Amino acid sequence: ETGVTQSPTHLIKTRGQQVTLRCSSQSGHNTVSWYQQALGQGPQFIFQYYREEENGRGNFPPRFSGLQFPNYSSELNVNALELDDSALYLCASRPNRGGTEAFFGQGTRLTVV
C-alpha cells in the first residue's frame, strides 16, 4: 500500500475525445509525476509537477497537460485522443525533502478505440 490512488482503474474512450485521469497522493508529497506505459514496455515520463507548477516534461505533445492541487491531488488531461494513447498511465509522488523513492499508484488503463 503506497498511499497513492488513481481513478478510474480502467477507461475506454473513442479517438478524438478528451480524457481526465486523477491521482491522489500522500499528504506531504508535493511532487507528482505522470508516466505512460505501453503494453510490454517500460514507463515513459510525461511530466512532473512541484507545488502546482510543471517543472519537468518528457517527449510528449502539448495535448498532454496536467494540474496539481493544494490537497495533493493531481490530474492528467489528454486531448484529441489517438489510438497510440492506449496505455497504462501511472502517477508517482514523493516528498520534497527526504526519501529517494517515488510511490506509485496502481495506474489507469486507458483504451482508445
Added chain:
Amino acid sequence: AQKITQTQPGMFVQEKEAVTLDCTYDTSDQSYGLFWYKQPSSGEMIFLIYQGSYDEQNATEGRYSLNFQKARKSANLVISASQLGDSAMYFCAMRDPRGSSNTGKLIFGQGTTLQVKP
C-alpha cells in the same frame, strides 16, 4: 543520453533458489540514483531497492540485493530464496540527475518478466 538496458525479456527460477536480473545503464553524470521496481499484473509499481552512485556498499533490502559495479555501469538485482509471489515484471530505473533539484524523473528499462516455478 541517459539510458537503461535490460537484456533479459524473461527469466525462470525454481522456488527457493536465487536469481539475478541484469541491468546496465548509460550516463555521463557522476551523481545519479538507481532503482529497482516490481510490477505485478495488477499494474502498481512497487519500490524494491535503491543505490546511489556514491554509495560504497551494495544496497540490500531483505531478500533483495543490488550488485553495483560502477566501472561496468551495471546494477544487477539479486533475489535470494525466490517465492511464488515474486513472479512479476521487474524494472530497473535511473533518476535523471539533470534539471532542478526537485526533478524526480525516472528513466526505465524495458523490464524483465520473472516466473518462479514451484
